Amino acid sequence: MSDAAVHTGSQMKLYGCPTCGRVSQLLRPPAGDAPLLCPRCATPLHHRRPRSLQRTWAYLIAASILYIPANLLPIMSTSNVFEGETLHTILGGIEELRHGGDWMLALIVFIASIAVPLLKIGALLVLAITAQRRSRWKQVERAQLYRMIEAVGHWSMLDVFVVVLLVGTIRFGALGGVMPEPGLLAFGAVVVLTMLAAGSFDPRLIWPEEEDKDRPS
Amino acid sequence: MSEDTLGSTPPPPPTPPEPPVRPPTPVTRKWHGPSLVWLVPIVALAVGVALLIRAVLSTGPQVTIDFHSASGLRPGKTEVRYKEVVVGRVEAVTLSEKRDHVQVTVRLDRSVSNIAVEDTRFWVVRPRIDTAGVSGIETLFSGAYIGVDAGESTKQKRHFTGLENPPFVLRGEPGRGFVLRTEDLGSLDVGSPILYKRNRVGRVVGYNLDPLIDELSVQIFIEAPYDKLVNSQTRFWNASGVEVSLNSSGLKVDTQTLASVISGGISFERPQGTQGLPPASDGSRFKLFSDRKSALAPPDGPPLRVRMVFDQSVRGLDIDAPVDFLGIEIGVIRAIRLDYDGKRKRFPVEVEAEIYPTRLGAVRDSMRQDGDDDKRRDTTLLQRLVQNGLRAQARTGNLLTGQMYVALDFPGKVQKAELDTSTAIPAIPTVPGTLADVQPQIAEIVAKVNKVPFDEIGRNLNETLAQANQAISQLRPEAQASLAEVRRTLQSVQETLQRADRSLLDPSAPIQRNAEQTLQDLQRAAQSLRVLTDYLQRHPESLLRGKPDDAKIPASPERR
Ligand SMILES: [Zn+2]
Numbered sequence: 001m002s003d004a005a006v007h008t009g010s011q012m013k014l015y016g017c018p019t020c021g022r023v024s025q026l027l028r029p030p031a032g033d034a035p036l037l038c039p040r041c042a043t044p045l046h047h048r049r050p051r052s053l054q055r056t057w058a059y060l061i062a063a064s065i066l067y068i069p070a071n072l073l074p075i076m077s078t079s080n081v082f083e084g085e086t087l088h089t090i091l092g093g094i095e096e097l098r099h100g101g102d103w104m105l106a107l108i109v110f111i112a113s114i115a116v117p118l119l120k121i122g123a124l125l126v127l128a129i130t131a132q133r134r135s136r137w138k139q140v141e142r143a144q145l146y147r148m149i150e151a152v153g154h155w156s157m158l159d160v161f162v163v164v165l166l167v168g169t170i171r172f173g174a175l176g177g178v179m180p181e182p183g184l185l186a187f188g189a190v191v192v193l194t195m196l197a198a199g200s201f202d203p204r205l206i207w208p209e210e211e212d213k214d215r216p217s
Numbered sequence: 218m219s220e221d222t223l224g225s226t227p228p229p230p231p232t233p234p235e236p237p238v239r240p241p242t243p244v245t246r247k248w249h250g251p252s253l254v255w256l257v258p259i260v261a262l263a264v265g266v267a268l269l270i271r272a273v274l275s276t277g278p279q280v281t282i283d284f285h286s287a288s289g290l291r292p293g294k295t296e297v298r299y300k301e302v303v304v305g306r307v308e309a310v311t312l313s314e315k316r317d318h319v320q321v322t323v324r325l326d327r328s329v330s331n332i333a334v335e336d337t338r339f340w341v342v343r344p345r346i347d348t349a350g351v352s353g354i355e356t357l358f359s360g361a362y363i364g365v366d367a368g369e370s371t372k373q374k375r376h377f378t379g380l381e382n383p384p385f386v387l388r389g390e391p392g393r394g395f396v397l398r399t400e401d402l403g404s405l406d407v408g409s410p411i412l413y414k415r416n417r418v419g420r421v422v423g424y425n426l427d428p429l430i431d432e433l434s435v436q437i438f439i440e441a442p443y444d445k446l447v448n449s450q451t452r453f454w455n456a457s458g459v460e461v462s463l464n465s466s467g468l469k470v471d472t473q474t475l476a477s478v479i480s481g482g483i484s485f486e487r488p489q490g491t492q493g494l495p496p497a498s499d500g501s502r503f504k505l506f507s508d509r510k511s512a513l514a515p516p517d518g519p520p521l522r523v524r525m526v527f528d529q530s531v532r533g534l535d536i537d538a539p540v541d542f543l544g545i546e547i548g549v550i551r552a553i554r555l556d557y558d559g560k561r562k563r564f565p566v567e568v569e570a571e572i573y574p575t576r577l578g579a580v581r582d583s584m585r586q587d588g589d590d591d592k593r594r595d596t597t598l599l600q601r602l603v604q605n606g607l608r609a610q611a612r613t614g615n616l617l618t619g620q621m622y623v624a625l626d627f628p629g630k631v632q633k634a635e636l637d638t639s640t641a642i643p644a645i646p647t648v649p650g651t652l653a654d655v656q657p658q659i660a661e662i663v664a665k666v667n668k669v670p671f672d673e674i675g676r677n678l679n680e681t682l683a684q685a686n687q688a689i690s691q692l693r694p695e696a697q698a699s700l701a702e703v704r705r706t707l708q709s710v711q712e713t714l715q716r717a718d719r720s721l722l723d724p725s726a727p728i729q730r731n732a733e734q735t736l737q738d739l740q741r742a743a744q745s746l747r748v749l750t751d752y753l754q755r756h757p758e759s760l761l762r763g764k765p766d767d768a769k770i771p772a773s774p775e776r777r
Contacts, residue, residue, distance in 0.1 A: 018755075051252050051254070054251075054252050054254060054255075055252065055254045055757060055758075058252070058254040058255050058257050058258050059254070059257060059258075059757075061258040061261075062257045062258040062260070062261030062262075063261070065258065065261045065262050065265045066261050066264065066265050068265060068269070069265045069268040069269050069272075072269065072272070073268055073269070073272050086293065086294070182268045182271070182272070183268075185264075185268075186264070186265065186268060189261065189264070193257070193261070195750055195753070195754070196257075196753060196754075196757050196760070198754075199750075199753060199754030199755070199757055200254075200754075200757045
């Protein structure tokens, strides 16, 4: 479709309220930095989420940094009287499952714990870079990508839940138990940060408008 | 696709949109620099780096150790222990290039990184029943581990050759090591306790077989201050198991600690009158006796070999049978041979024995004449005894089993004889056996046996059996009753099991209900987490700034 035929809210100076749904039109250009408020519920009105790209970048960089310790450090330790304490990393656990012949389980854990966070970070990087460059490349596909990231967001916490459940249920005192390790903290933070990054990204930035030039972030 | 329902040109707004209202007091932003959200990656970087640094700092040096065999060593599981404290873990076990040994890669803890120096020793402790203490129960199941003895050198080293046996003495451990020679290890093993008055004062640290002299060397370590109890006269014996001795004074059962019954052990004692001797030096060698009795027996000195030629059958005389002198055991039979005497056309039996002249004690001291050589002096002593009427005689020691021994005695009326010293081994003259003495006793016994009223006993026995039969038949209904009881018990057990089955599997069972409830709780928790994430998606800034205050009521409401 040609963008020329599209009328957007910002072109028509129309503001939709995200809280109460009221549509307002800006009649006079605002003076200074004062925020526009919804007349009905006083929610600040924006054409774009404020500082959306900046936030996305911040969360994304944080997530990428923590992705390294999340995979290098053990996420939990198990101990029992027979073998003493054993540390488990995510990759080590996958390798153990694969070695033990549980191909399916290994694949599931790999997808949920390694591939999905990595793909999410990668996809968000693509979105953020293209939005930053005001690119008009494959806009519909990028919007699809954004919706996918949104949908898949909650499911990567699986590992964290499993470890927390194990820590809570497996307690045999001196005989053995499961303890969380620092890698779990990093892993949980990666998942939360990618969710925040996806949440703060404004998909409307996929269709850049003249107005966005003034407010790049 | 949505083009049909949603036109690209906007429909006119249903109500004329009103201008957004600006509040009368413009909100002034305090922060004008870069967004506070950039604190998030900075914190993440700090946390990530801190986590990695901590992980790197807590891992110590990696060392490789060569061993002959990897038996019991498992990568990621086998521990490295220093003084029974875990200080590292085996990371990998690989075969050397030449395939003649295995290379074990060990990751040491940071706290003991200074342990990897030139004179540090590593060895493998294989699984065993460890009764070193009450806490040994857990090591009962623990697999092999690598023991380490920290060196004192300051020169760092990363490649070690592991010891095949635990080191003799651990560095810095107060005490002394000794070597015990033995022919049989029994149930002794590395770690077996050394006991003194049934107290654990040391342990076996290793053993090895010397193929040249066909003897085992057992290395023991006795902890300070008990090492001072060992002097040159200290006797060690194998205290493994239960010692049962049956003699004229009755049955005597002697056990050391329960631990030593299971895993073996060594006891030692200082013979009477040797307590004042100075402690033995480190590494002294001792003989390990098989039991306390032989350990504490006075030393025998060199044995004297003698021959005895018997004209009668020596059925019942075995190798190792004792040689008696007036009731005192002074030697043992070492060999029994059949000979042929061509002159007399007879088959004499030649018995060879070892006697310990020192066991004669005062007799030896008072009767021995001076001479240059101990053996010759003992031979002349024997010669004088023979001249005085000493003869060897095969006697029955045990009437029931017919076992015999050789007695050296003075039978009285005997022909004059001399000690035959024509061969290298002197021959003691013999007299016929004591069967003649035994015969009257046997006759007496037979007479007594005859007096036993076997007929009567038989009759009585018959009666008793009949009565027993009767008693059993009377018991029968009761027995049946108790059988029925047993059957009932079994039935109720079965019922209990079924009930247990039901209570576990029934959907209304408490366990099931609890599980269901827990799952529901979990679901609720997930839901609230979802609500939280939804909120965070809409208000990510609330992570940093907290939940914003309730919106202020605008000064001018909607309808002015
Ligand atoms: Zn509103």
